Amino acid sequence: MKSQRTRLDAATEHLDPPVAVVDLDAFDRNAADLARRADGRPIRVASKSVRCRFLVERVLRTPGFEGVMSYALREALWLNREWAGTDLADTDILVAYPTADRAALRELAADEQARERISIIVDSVGQLDFIDATLDADHAEIRVCLELDVSWRPLGSRVVHVGPYRSPVFTPKQAADLAVDVSKRPGFRLVGVMGYEGQIAGLGDTPAGNPLLGVIRRWMQGRSAQELVRRRGTAVRAVTAVQELEFVNGGGTGSIEVTRGDSSVTEIAAGSGLIGPTLFDNYSRFTPQPAVLFAVPVVRKPGPGLATLLGGGYLASGPANSARLPRPYLPEGLKLLSMEGAGEVQTPVSGPAADLLQVGDRVWMRHAKAGELAERFSEYHVLDGDKLTMTVPTYRGEDKSFG
Numbered sequence: 001m002k003s004q005r006t007r008l009d010a011a012t013e014h015l016d017p018p019v020a021v022v023d024l025d026a027f028d029r030n031a032a033d034l035a036r037r038a039d040g041r042p043i044r045v046a047s048k049s050v051r052c053r054f055l056v057e058r059v060l061r062t063p064g065f066e067g068v069m070s071y072a073l074r075e076a077l078w079l080n081r082e083w084a085g086t087d088l089a090d091t092d093i094l095v096a097y098p099t100a101d102r103a104a105l106r107e108l109a110a111d112e113q114a115r116e117r118i119s120i121i122v123d124s125v126g127q128l129d130f131i132d133a134t135l136d137a138d139h140a141e142i143r144v145c146l147e148l149d150v151s152w153r154p155l156g157s158r159v160v161h162v163g164p165y166r167s168p169v170f171t172p173k174q175a176a177d178l179a180v181d182v183s184k185r186p187g188f189r190l191v192g193v194m195g196y197e198g199q200i201a202g203l204g205d206t207p208a209g210n211p212l213l214g215v216i217r218r219w220m221q222g223r224s225a226q227e228l229v230r231r232r233g234t235a236v237r238a239v240t241a242v243q244e245l246e247f248v249n250g251g252g253t254g255s256i257e258v259t260r261g262d263s264s265v266t267e268i269a270a271g272s273g274l275i276g277p278t279l280f281d282n283y284s285r286f287t288p289q290p291a292v293l294f295a296v297p298v299v300r301k302p303g304p305g306l307a308t309l310l311g312g313g314y315l316a317s318g319p320a321n322s323a324r325l326p327r328p329y330l331p332e333g334l335k336l337l338s339m340e341g342a343g344e345v346q347t348p349v350s351g352p353a354a355d356l357l358q359v360g361d362r363v364w365m366r367h368a369k370a371g372e373l374a375e376r377f378s379e380y381h382v383l384d385g386d387k388l389t390m391t392v393p394t395y396r397g398e399d400k401s402f403g
Contacts, residue, residue: 005330008293008364011388012381017295017362018311020377022055022392024384026291027274028062034273035064037256037286042066042267044094044249047075049271051374053082054382054392059274060088067092069249069269072402073104075395076118077111084113094145094249095120096194096269098127102134108142109135119143119191123167125181128188139187146182148175148235150195150250152224162220163199172231176238183243193239194249195232196269197259199224201252204282225258236264257285275370278327279316292373292380293329295362296347307334307354309363312347314376316368323368330364331356375401 012019034043043064048071050056056079059065068091070076076093083089098121099105108114122128122144131142149170151163169175175193182190200221206214236248248266251259253273259265272280276288300308316324325342328334333353340348349363357363367373374380378397382390395401 005364007386008295008330008383009362011383011386012295012362015381017297018377019362020292020294020373020380021383021388022052022292022380023290024382026276026289027055027058030274030276030288030291031059031062031065033286033288034253034256034270035062037260038064038268038270039260041260041265044069044267044269045274046096046252046269046271047071047079047371049253049275049370051371051395052380052392053079053395053398054380055274057088060091066267067094069094069096069271071095071097073099073101073108073118073120075400075402077104077107077114078400080114080117091117093118094192094194094247096196097121098123100130105131105134109139112140115140115142119145121145121147121194122182123147123149123169123178125178128182128185132185132187135187141187141189143191144182144188145192145194145247145249146175146178146190146239148193148195148232150197150228150232152199152220152227154223154227162224164196164202166196172235172238175235176242179239179242190239190243190245192245192247192249193236194269195228196252197224197228197250197255198252200258201255202279203254204280206282206284208282221258225255228258229262229264232262233264253280253288254283254285272370277316277370278366278368279323280370290329290366292370293364293366294326294373294377295364298357298359298361298363299346301357301359302348305350305352305354307349307357307363309347309349311343311345312365313342313344314367314373315342316372318369326365326367328363329366334363 044067046069073095076095147167149167205218250265251268253270259268273288275292276290296309296312298307299310331353333351334349337348374394379391381388
C-alpha cells in the first residue's frame, strides 16, 4: 500500500508547486462522519469553510446535508443564480452574517426566485431600518432569521463572556421582542432562529501538550451546554409564540453532539469538518481526515537539519498566535522555526526529515482554517484514489471574493 506522501507526490509529479489538492476519499469520509454524528438531524453546509463550488455541490448531494449557510449576501445570490435550472435549484440559503451591501439587497429585492430561497440574518431593529432605507418603502418581502447570542455568561452579564461576540440578543425576552418588531414591519418575514456556540464548536477539548487547559475547556463546555439548551429552548418557544418558524439552526463541526441533543434545534451547521484543517485536530469526539492539502517546493538547504520552502505563509484569521500558522505534514518530522514561522516568500523548516530533502522536493502542508486556503489558490486538483481526475476552481478561481 502506498504511503500518503508517495501517493500525493506521484499523483502531482507533473505539476510544479505550489499546488493544492483535495483528496475526495478523505472529503467523502469526513462528510459521512459528520452525518453519522448528526444522527438524522440535517446539516446545513457552512460555505465559508469550503469556498469551492464543486465541493459545496458534492456535499449537498450527499445524504444528511440540506441547505447552505452562506457568509455574504452577494455569495448567496451568486450560488442561487448558478444553481438555477439544476437539481440544486431549490437549495435554501441562509446568509449567516448581517449585510450592509446595498447593491446586493437591491438585487435580492428585485429577484422573486432569490427571495424565496435566501434568508438574511438580523439581530436589531437598526438592521431592519438599514434595509428599509436602502430599498423602497414598499419593498418586496425579505426572509429574515433572528440570531441569538449563545455565548456563556456565567455571572449573567457581560462581565464574563465566553464565546464569540455576535448578536446583542441574549435573553428569551430580547428574542421575543425582536420577533415582534419583525412581525410588525411590512416587507419582512421571520423564518428562523440561529445561534453559533463557538465556545463549544470552535475550541478543541484536548489541546495538544496542555492537558490542564483541556480539563478547563471541558468543564466550561459542559456547563455552557447545560445553560444553552435551557435558554435556547425558552427563546425558541418565545419566538414561535410570535411567529411560526421554518428552522432553528445551531452548532458547528465541533459541537454536533451537544447541538443534536437540543430538541429546539431543527438543523446543524457544519463545514470545517469536511476539510479537516489543523484547528480541528484536538477534539475528543471526532477526528476529521485532512482532505485539502497544499505542497510547496524546497528551494534552499541553508544548513544541517534545515530546508527552506518557497512561500507557504498562508496564515489563518483570528488571534495572532502559532495555532494560525500552516503546519508541515509530509514528510513527517518537520516543524516551523519559532523565529520565522511561515513566510510570505520563504518558510524554513527543521527536523530530521529536512536532511533527506533535496532542492525541488515538495513538502506537503496543512492549513489552520478550512476555507481560507481557497483564497490563496485559484484551483484545487482533485485526487480520486491514486490519480488526479480533474481540476476545479475555488471561489478565487471563479473570480469571486466576498470578503
